[in-house]
Amino acid sequence: MSPHRFRTMGEQAGRRSWAEPWKIKMVEPITMTTREEREKAIREAGYNTFLLRSEDVYIDLLTDSGTSAMSDRQWAGMMLGDEAYAGSVNFYHLEQAVQQYYGYQYLVPTHQGRGAEHLISQALIKKGQYVPGNMYFTTTRLHQEMAGGIFVDVIIDEAHDPADMHHFKGNVDLNKLEDLIKEKGAENIAYVSLAGTVNMAGGQPVSMANVKALRQLCDKYGILLMLDATRMVENAYFIKTSEEGYADKPVAEILKEFCSYTDGAWMSGKKDHLVNIGGWLAVNDEELFDELRNMVVVYEGLHTYGGMAGRDMEAMAIGIRESVQDDHIRARVGQVLYLGQLLTDWEIPIVRPVGGHAIFLDARAFYPHIPQERFPAQMLAAQLYLDSGIRSMERGIVSAGRDPKTGEHRHPRLELTRLTIPRRVYTEAHMDVVAESVKEVYNLREQTRGLKMVYEPKRLRFFQARFEPL
Secondary structure, three states: HHHOOOOOOOOOOOOOOOOOOOOOOOOOOOHHHHHHHHHHHHHHHHOOOOOOOOHOOOOOOOOOOOOEEEEHOOOOOOOOOOOOOOOOHHHHHHHHHHHHHHOOOOEEEOOOHHHHHHHHHHHHHOOOOOOEOOOOOHHHHHHHHOOOOOOOEOOOHHHHOOOOOOOOOOHHHHHHHHHHHHHHOOOHHHOEEEEEEEEEOEEEOOOOHHHHHHHHHHHOOOEEEEEOOHHHHHHHHHHHHHOOOOOOHHHHHHHHHHHOOOOEEEEEEEOOOOOOOOEEEEEHHHHHHHHHHHHHHHOOOOOOOOOOOOHHHHHHHHHHHHHOOOOHHHHHHHHHHHHHHHHOOOOEEEEEOOOOOOEEEEEEOOOOOOOHHHOOHHHHHHHHHHHHHEEEEEHHHHHHHEEEOOEEOOOOOOOOOEEHHHHHOOHHHHHHHHHHHHHHHHHOOHHHHOOEEOOOOOOHHHOOOOOEEE
């Protein structure tokens, strides 16, 4: 059964409900604030959900980065931290896990994914080179641009349409890529930047057929293919459920095959790996590894800890093994699909098919009367918080930032508000509360007006920008 037609509560004839493959051992209390308290909080935060205090949030769907619940085995592993400055045993456990499940030969640990993005950009990009990729991601593109690179979007056109039901909207358009190579010259392409599940497109996956063809095209022109593996386990699950020939293969096997078509990868371990901090960069080329290993000492820490404590590396090594278990990833994605199905049944506009880590509300369709320059997705996130204390985030014109040459707003076709589901944190009842809040905000959509930006930081403005309602 395709995950995009998945229902979770026995709604289909002859089907039994499923439950999460874990039981709860410890809880963290959360409290619903009053409407008056939320109005004060969002006003003080400049209508930016990133600037809210977590204690003022009821259900926190800001991000799935570092917000997962660790298992009892991961917590036990934290007690086995070898905090030696050099040669920590936990580094070797992490190295072994990456080699076993991702297949790359050489590992460089970093404090989080952003550190890995910085290292690979500095190592591989020469000023003026182009970096084609399947849609931008905020921090990835910024590091590429700061290294002198020029990002070019080569994702398939379907990815820019929230309603298009293509199962692999993360795919690279091979014709777009080859046209770019021919126009600019292969020597002017730093590398191809491939994301496994495309965040900004709604968590959309890449097919195995596409990465195979991409590998052949890169080999034809002698270009490196580098992978953002942050949510590759989720991508592997979608291959298992939606691509012919993979239904009977375990997710771990699919993950390793996908990575085998790439030359290296960077990773934010705060997502798939079920930890609160940490990342890595892995490659197969020894010469490139030697450069990266030298650079990490300058920017992050020694090459056997890279900004992480030993205990964090141990928790990550265990998390890698847990993340590739079929039962885990089926439940993880299933919870996202459950929320998506509720909203779809109520005809609320979202990006479809539903992706692996979040529901993306189509703010353009919510607020067709609010022009993009008045930040409809940012306002939608604020309205959800005001209604129920749910924290979401903007993924539209604010996240897109400004063109570094013209200084003008970039205008992405997708103007989205992201409801990001942490792993192993919330229950189905929480998803019901979220869905009902979205429905209430949607019902009041015609009364809503836009925002004006009153403070704009120089880089990654969506983190710290401030707004006022019109």
